[in-house]
Amino acid sequence: xxxxxxxxxxxxxxxxxxxxxxxxxxxxxxxxxxxxxxxxxxxxxxxxxxxxxxxxxxxxxxxxxxxxxxxxxxxxxxxxxxxxxxxxxxxxxxxxxxxxxxxxxxxxxxxxxxxxxxxxxxxxxxxxxxxxxxxxxxxxxxxxxxxxxxx
Numbered sequence: 306x307x308x309x310x311x312x313x314x315x316x317x318x319x320x321x322x323x324x325x326x327x328x329x330x331x332x333x334x335x336x337x338x339x340x341x342x343x344x345x346x347x348x349x350x351x352x353x354x355x356x357x358x359x360x361x362x363x364x365x366x367x368x369x370x371x372x373x374x375x376x377x378x379x380x381x382x383x384x385x386x387x388x389x390x391x392x393x394x395x396x397x398x399x400x401x402x403x404x405x406x407x408x409x410x411x412x413x414x415x416x417x418x419x420x421x422x423x424x425x426x427x428x429x430x431x432x433x434x435x436x437x438x439x440x441x442x443x444x445x446x447x448x449x450x451x452x453x454x455x456x
Contacts, residue, residue: 350415353425353450357410361429365405369395403440405433411443421452 356375363371372395382394389397413427426447431440 348415348417348421348423348450348452350413350425353415353423353448354410354413354427356450357425357427357448361408364398364401365403365408365433367399367401369399372398403433403435405431405440407432412445418449422450424449 359371360375362368363375376391376394378391380391380394382389382397384397408429408431410427410429413425416424416426418424424447426445428443428445430442431444433440
């Protein structure tokens with residue numbers, strides 16, 4: 306069964322720079338049949354925006370459980386030059402000191418890299434503070450998504 310997982314990201318708000326590896330892909334011809342393969346469906350702006358909305362809500366609420374399944378097992382994050390694995394990243398996310406009231410997305414775009422991989426870009430306005438200072442308005446970000454089969 307396939308699951309759409311976050312593979313790579315650049316997320317300046319809330320002040321995170323993320324990168325990851327999704328592992329080696331199978332070098333096989335594409336499955337063009339109409340059979341139900343357990344795939345999660347086509348990659349669209351709406352499906353990735355829905356995932357981003359859930360991720361921002363989980364960040365806002367310091368929800369470690371969400372990130373356990375959302376992030377790929379090979380996920381790596383860089384924060385202020387420090388490389389963190391998935392467990393360290395989740396710990397940092399769940400211990401952040403940001404006070405976030407809400408957020409809105411705009412200018413969403415999708416760039417397909419293949420049948421089950423894509424880059425989602427958008428601008429986000431976050432209503433909140435970090436260290437008592439307002440989080441900057443309308444920050445652009447991008448994230449790479451892929452379908453990871455069997456995980």
